[in-house]
Amino acid sequence: MTRSADVTAASSPRTGPDSPRPASGPPAPPEPVEADGVKRPRRRREIPYALFLVPGGLLLLAVIIVPFVMNTALSLTEWEGVGTPEFVGLDNYTELARDTEFWASFRHNIAVTLAMAVIPTCIGLVLAAGLFDYIGKRFGPRTAAFLRACIYLPQVLPIAVAGIVWSWILAPEDGALNALLGAVGLEALQQDWLGDPRRALFSVMGVMVWVQIGFPLVIFMSGLQRVDPALYEAAEIDGASWWRRFWHVTIPQIRPEIFVALLWCTIASLKAFAFIYVLTKGGPGGATSVPSYYSFENFFDTTRVGYGAAVATVLALIIIALTVVFLRRQSKGEEG
Amino acid sequence: MATPQAGARRYGPGRYAVLTAYLVLAVMMLVPFAIVLLNAIKTPREYSTNGPLALPEGVYLDGLIDFWQRVDYGEKLLNSVLISGSVAVLAVVLSVLNAYALGIGRVKGRMWILVLFLMANTLPQEALVYPLYYLAKQVGLYDTRLSVIIVFTCIQTAFGTYLLSSVLSGFPREILEAARIDGANRLQVLLRVVVPVSRPTLSVLLVFFFIWTWNEFLIPLVFLVSNETQTVSVALGVLQGQRLMDATMTSASALLGVLPTIAFFVIFQRTLTRGITVGAIK
Numbered sequence: 001m002t003r004s005a006d007v008t009a010a011s012s013p014r015t016g017p018d019s020p021r022p023a024s025g026p027p028a029p030p031e032p033v034e035a036d037g038v039k040r041p042r043r044r045r046e047i048p049y050a051l052f053l054v055p056g057g058l059l060l061l062a063v064i065i066v067p068f069v070m071n072t073a074l075s076l077t078e079w080e081g082v083g084t085p086e087f088v089g090l091d092n093y094t095e096l097a098r099d100t101e102f103w104a105s106f107r108h109n110i111a112v113t114l115a116m117a118v119i120p121t122c123i124g125l126v127l128a129a130g131l132f133d134y135i136g137k138r139f140g141p142r143t144a145a146f147l148r149a150c151i152y153l154p155q156v157l158p159i160a161v162a163g164i165v166w167s168w169i170l171a172p173e174d175g176a177l178n179a180l181l182g183a184v185g186l187e188a189l190q191q192d193w194l195g196d197p198r199r200a201l202f203s204v205m206g207v208m209v210w211v212q213i214g215f216p217l218v219i220f221m222s223g224l225q226r227v228d229p230a231l232y233e234a235a236e237i238d239g240a241s242w243w244r245r246f247w248h249v250t251i252p253q254i255r256p257e258i259f260v261a262l263l264w265c266t267i268a269s270l271k272a273f274a275f276i277y278v279l280t281k282g283g284p285g286g287a288t289s290v291p292s293y294y295s296f297e298n299f300f301d302t303t304r305v306g307y308g309a310a311v312a313t314v315l316a317l318i319i320i321a322l323t324v325v326f327l328r329r330q331s332k333g334e335e336g
Numbered sequence: 337m338a339t340p341q342a343g344a345r346r347y348g349p350g351r352y353a354v355l356t357a358y359l360v361l362a363v364m365m366l367v368p369f370a371i372v373l374l375n376a377i378k379t380p381r382e383y384s385t386n387g388p389l390a391l392p393e394g395v396y397l398d399g400l401i402d403f404w405q406r407v408d409y410g411e412k413l414l415n416s417v418l419i420s421g422s423v424a425v426l427a428v429v430l431s432v433l434n435a436y437a438l439g440i441g442r443v444k445g446r447m448w449i450l451v452l453f454l455m456a457n458t459l460p461q462e463a464l465v466y467p468l469y470y471l472a473k474q475v476g477l478y479d480t481r482l483s484v485i486i487v488f489t490c491i492q493t494a495f496g497t498y499l500l501s502s503v504l505s506g507f508p509r510e511i512l513e514a515a516r517i518d519g520a521n522r523l524q525v526l527l528r529v530v531v532p533v534s535r536p537t538l539s540v541l542l543v544f545f546f547i548w549t550w551n552e553f554l555i556p557l558v559f560l561v562s563n564e565t566q567t568v569s570v571a572l573g574v575l576q577g578q579r580l581m582d583a584t585m586t587s588a589s590a591l592l593g594v595l596p597t598i599a600f601f602v603i604f605q606r607t608l609t610r611g612i613t614v615g616a617i618k
């Protein structure tokens with residue numbers, strides 16, 4: 001079970017309104033909960049618990065289930081958003097299979113997943129271990145917490161705003177990055193970072209890494225808190241170097257957190273719409289388009305609604321598959 | 337990553353090399369914020385002659401004020417607060433109701449219901465946005481803040497239900513039993529026992545729902561087309577997309593976009609870094 005210590009702390013009984021601190025575990029004092037002194041009649045006709053699910057369930061039906069079914073149905077039609085959709089069977093999907101633009105957007109998404117999931121997880125792992133086991137021990141937990149907060153900060157930024165910040169820093173003329181390169185005599189490295197089709201994707205990836213690193217870092221640091229310190233001490237006494245401890249103690253111990261971070265970030269990377277919209281609008285010449293953006297383009301720019309729905313459905317299926325993997329793993333963890 | 341030499345004393349000078357590396361990284365993470373601040377208070381002329389890296393000659397706030405007035409930023413802030421605040425409160429309420437039935441009531445088939453809720457949260461909004469857009473138009477909710485509130489209440493509730501259900505399934509049974517013996521019915525148990533006891537978790541959820549909704553982009557972008565309804569993210573994103581802003585105006589807009597976030601971060605720093613573990617590991 002991968003429940004973190006914090007959850008346990010948060011859900012453990014604080015003090016109920018009437019019972020003065022039920023000491024952890026044993027039966028709570030059977031003193032009456034005299035909320036307002038009124039003696040309640042002993043009705044045992046209780047509201048069924050299922051009734052509590054009704055408001056949430058109806059909302060789920062209206063906002064998620066029905067629209068998702070509609071989207072899937074639309075993916076089997078040709079429709080421009082007005083008039084009646086025309087049923088075309090699987091035509092949209094066969095067209096997708098042959099659509100080079102779609103496949104290109106898919107390849108870009110692999111790069112995006114690298115930048116939003118794989119790289120931040122790897123860097124985050126090293127950083128978390130270093131902060132926890134090195135900085136924290138030698139400079140105190142406050143230093144570690146401060147550094148963690150600095151690295152986490154971009155995570156709180158709306159992606160649209162992060163995009164504005166960066167597209168201005170990366171601007172070809174009078175952008176801060178080019179100015180910085182000029183100032184240190186590296187004019188040769190100045191680029192049109194987002195406008196050059198060969199570089200745009202890498203620039204976008206750089207921004208994503210900057211935004212994303214804080215997320216795995218924070219997860220790993222909290223995961224490390226439940227690792228038995230004796231393991232580290234034993235390794236240290238054995239003379240194991242920092243790297244050896246990292247490989248043989250840290251990584252195996254927080255494997256559940258690594259898995260969760262990687263999976264959540266991968267799912268997020270398939271929904272990279274906001275980054276792309278603000279930074280490049282999929283350009284130049286489709287060089288940074290991802291399926292998430294491609295479906296939006298089909299819906300609202302070229303109004304090929306059926307086709308856009310097919311793209312979105314494929315995206316949804318991939319994410320559902322990833323979620324299933326996550327749930328399987330989760331339930332296995334609970335048993336073992 | 338410097339490796340502490342095995343033979344060296346535990347607190348050798350190498351530790352400062354590691355600390356320096358971390359400080360450099362922290363500075364790199366913060367530099368974009370500093371550059372934004374630096375340039376948002378420059379005059380356009382200063383910017384074009386001295387470039388983006390020079391220190392400002394003085395504090396020039398007209399750019400910020402000008403931008404604020406031009407986009408009616410106060411209105412955007414109000415919209416964002418209204419939408420995110422309503423969503424946070426409503427989603428916490430619905431999450432509690434759902435989780436009560438699933439985690440404490442152990443309703444039949446709860447595993448499948450939970451899976452459904454988690455799926456609803458991870459499902460890409462791309463696969464919902466067009467039908468939602470169409471439906472909103474049909475029922476006359478298109479371009480209203482209410483439509484966005486409804487949609488995100490549902491999306492956040494889906495996550496909250498998943499998280500809270502497992503938290504509540506570990507709720508101490510003795511406390512529940514005691515309340516039942518005293519004759520409290522299910523609703524009373526929920527309101528007088530479960531909610532007060534789980535308040536810490538609920539407040540973490542509240543903060544998260546607020547910030548997540550604040551940061552949302554795709555669905556607000558599609559739904560909120562008129563100036564009067566737009567959120568901060570949407571208004572800034574759309575302006576950016578039109579590429580009409582000059583450099584100082586862009587930095588003014590970036591600063592105004594960043595400031596509320598920094599404020600949240602300062603206020604909720606501990607909740608955020610602690611709470612994310614609640615959110616992710618579950």
